[in-house]
Amino acid sequence: MDVNTILDSLNDAQREAVTQPLGSSLILAGAGTGKTRVLVHRIGWLIQVEGVSPWSIMAVTFTNKAAAEMRGRIEQMLDMPVRGMWVGTFHGLAHRLLRTHWKEADLPENFQILDSDDQLRIIKRLMQALGLDETRWPPRQAQQYINSKKGEGLRSSHIEPGYDLFEKTMYSVYAAYEENSRLLGVVDFAELLLRSHELWLKHPELLAHYRERFQQIMVDEFQDTNAVQYAWLRMLAGDKGNLMAVGDDDQSIYGWRGARIENIRQLTCDFASAKTIRLEQNYRSTSTILKASNTLIANNPDRLGKELWTEGNDGERIRVYAGFNEVDESRFIAARIQDAVNGGMALSDIAIFYRSNAQSRVLEESMLRSSIPYRIYGGQRFFERAEIKNALAYLRLASNQDDNPSLERVINVPARGVGEKTVQQIRDVARSGGVSMWRAAREMVKGKGLTARATNAVVSFIELIEGLSLSSSDLPLDELADHAINVAGLIEHYQKEKGEKGHARIENLEELVSACKQFDPDAVFYDKMQQNLSPLDAFLAHAVLESGDAQADQFIDSVQMMTLHSAKGLEFPLVFMSGMEDGLLPHRMSFNDSGKLDEERRLCYVGMTRAMKNLYLTYAESRYLHGKETRHHSSRFLREIPSDLMEEVRLSATINTEMSNASLSLGHAEMAEIGLSLGQRVTHEVFGDGTILNFEGQGAQARVLINFDDEGGKWLMVIYAKLTPLSVNGICC
DNA sequence: AGTCCCCCCATTTTT
């Protein structure tokens, strides 16, 4: 491949980023400006022109999806597989380091990785053991505390709790948790990063080795890095290393989970020679959408500054719709989707965004009612399903019997007569002896601590696990999984479950076996450094680190529904942002903190910049929230968008609660003629009382949408419906 | 051991 192939398709700024001399750089890449392309082409440039070996390149991302995409595009461009290059997530690469240097990292060779669910279970148990009241000290809070401390690079030994009761309590949980993790030989997600950072800190010779090797480091979504991730990168790059950080401060929406937008500025201090290059030419959206987004985000303070532009045309104005309530809003969206489909658009080109998951239900109902296929992002993932986690727990125990969370999960699944009382006894013995539950159980069945019945049950479990452990060394992975599922009795267990559910679970278990069959450890670890890791351990790590796709009928053409957070990185020709209300976006939890409000604004910006051609911003004047009718104002962000870029699609009913009998504002002559108005209460002979939500057509064709209290929404022809207006008072309650 | 009921809670999520 020649140089022209690398450079031809690039604009000036992209080309500058790709061809810059070796050194560090900060690429401020706005939404839709081709940042992945720059990363990929830069790697091509390094290899083809600078003569850099793929061996000395590392590319880091946050998600497995991004890593896979990057690897795929690199291989496509170079037209060859790139073994030796490290392309992966922060967690994946850290994991790889720890597997290679488990001894130096002070970990057991077959350490297991905890997912957040396992972690929470452990924390719960520990807090019970510490005698902490769960209602006063929610385990989730402790989990968050621990993870955020680890994300800041802090061990419990670094923390000086002081006299604050909260700090003191959390500190004690953290300390107990660290001790427990060490005892069990388990490592959580945050630990992977912190531990591998410490590995380099404590072993300068290893650091020197990796510095020597990884001369070229590329990072994607740099604005999402937390303190440890940044320290890790900085340490690896050293003073001489070459770090290319690609990010966008305006798309930093993960501050709440430890991402430090400040790292971007820090980078320009720490790497003084780093050149900053801005990618501002957008290839995605219309000029109208970009102008609106630019104006909105300009309200944020302390930006590094960036303005998106396009060579494309203005396109259509952004449409704003004020729904009477959330049902009206969702019907409006469904109707516009139907229009778009009638106009020939594919459903998969359409997306609906919302701030919080709870908003999806009403939208779903409208899609169902209109028979519009949809897909919701972020459902349960394959490796997180209960039956899969149970099967994996058996496999994990086959590898490491000290894995308490796995033992707790399946010691009585399927039921084999080990009740909660017995489990609690095992827990107590384990805790007082400072050993794992497995060891405690083994001791206990030898002594007389348990009833005969319990002893038998526990013994059969122990024998089961020991048998699996033996098989694990001679059976191939898929046969081992199949064997484990059968011997453990999981198939019979789920056969008993009535209905479709048990059947689906068994199918999933079968899918697990075939996943084992297809699993190639080399695909996880691209070079052969990991030979000490058994296929089983490699698979178990793979299952935790890459928990798989949320189930998806990805092949069915469907509307894409997702939260604003999960929309980042995607693009759609037609986008609806629903719930544009003060209280939802910005979320009310952010009201009293300007930093959080800025992040909400960035969230809004991220959503808007997903739209390629058409963007609808919709809100509801009234919506049910937590079982109560809530009135919101339209989002303040709507007012930050220049009004000439927007058009209101239909006038909304403004309900004036103070003037109960005043007519509601209409804006439609036809309606006024008939004497009806939006939001008005009416009575129908057959359907009873209801509220007018919408109307269309005129004269003899005029129809109104009425939400009847008992019958739900119906479109009725005005001339036949014989509607009797009621007092407006009814609405205000 | 499994089911039912009541109470509490309610932003965003990847690894």
Added chain:
DNA sequence: TGGGGGGACT
């Protein structure tokens, strides 16, 4: 309004 979790009851 609805889901999840914990406790109590069968």
